[in-house]
Amino acid sequence: MDIYLANSMRREQLTHQLVQMAARDLDVREKLQTADKLSPGYNPVMEAVHRQNANQLREIIAEIGWPTRSKVGEQASDAAWLIVQHSIAEPAFMKGCYTLMQLVCSDINPANLACLHDRICYFSGHPQRYGTQYEGEYLYPLEDATTVNTLRAGLQLPPILADKINAVSEFDINATKRDLHTDPTFNEWRKTVGWI
Known part of the structure; x- marks a missing residue:
């Protein structure tokens, strides 16, 4: 398999992964909100989803840098932002992602x-x-x-x-x-x- 095709397939996998991570976040949030369990405080189920997503996003960033529109498409780039936006228990991660996003601001x-x-x-x-x-x-x-x-x-x-x-x-x-x-x-x- 040529390197271009392999890279293209990997980018498609990452795109799908980011979109699915954000969808899961929103799905869990909606279920907790419907059950009136989202607050007060930080619901432990929601926190677990946010931390798991943050860990997976760290791995993606280590592999490709910040997921920009040109790398993973607009929907997946927006999904990466949503994951960071919700990682409220990880201030260093949020601040680090903000810095990364500033470096690629024309592509997000x-x-x-x-x-x-x-x-x-x-x-x-x-x-x-x-x-x-x-x-x-x-x-x-x-x-x-x-x-x-x-x-x-x-x-x-x-x-x-x-x-x-x-x-x-x-x-x-x-x-x-x-x-x-x-x-x-x-x-x-x-x-x-x-x-x-």
Whole structure:
């Protein structure tokens, strides 16, 4: 078998694997949510899926680098991002993947990079830049409420309504000077896994 064909077949396998990993994540999440077992806290079944997916993604990254659109196709590249986005118990992994994604940003969905940036900010207790993270129905605090919709437009994300921005604007003044999370249980978990 020639090397090109072997490489092509391997890429197809990796594409399928990534899509299946993300599908399993979403399927387990939906079942837990339907059974009202997704929260409070981090459901151990969901955490196990996230950790298993993160481990498999590490192996894929070791083999081919970050799964870009040109390597595995758009759906599988988006699936890799979803896997990282959900690996909340592994801050070093999330941050490392963010760095890898920055290096290939022209070959991935730029909105995925923005969402991962905000997700890292959320779990680190810092304000977000692109307005992709919510706590329940409330927008998580922003770095700069005056530029968020301009940044979102550049990523082809819909604008955030003014009332949602106004609801968090009062937090923005001192947001960068303190950790934004006050829930002691959540903070203990963040400390345990290494976010703080």
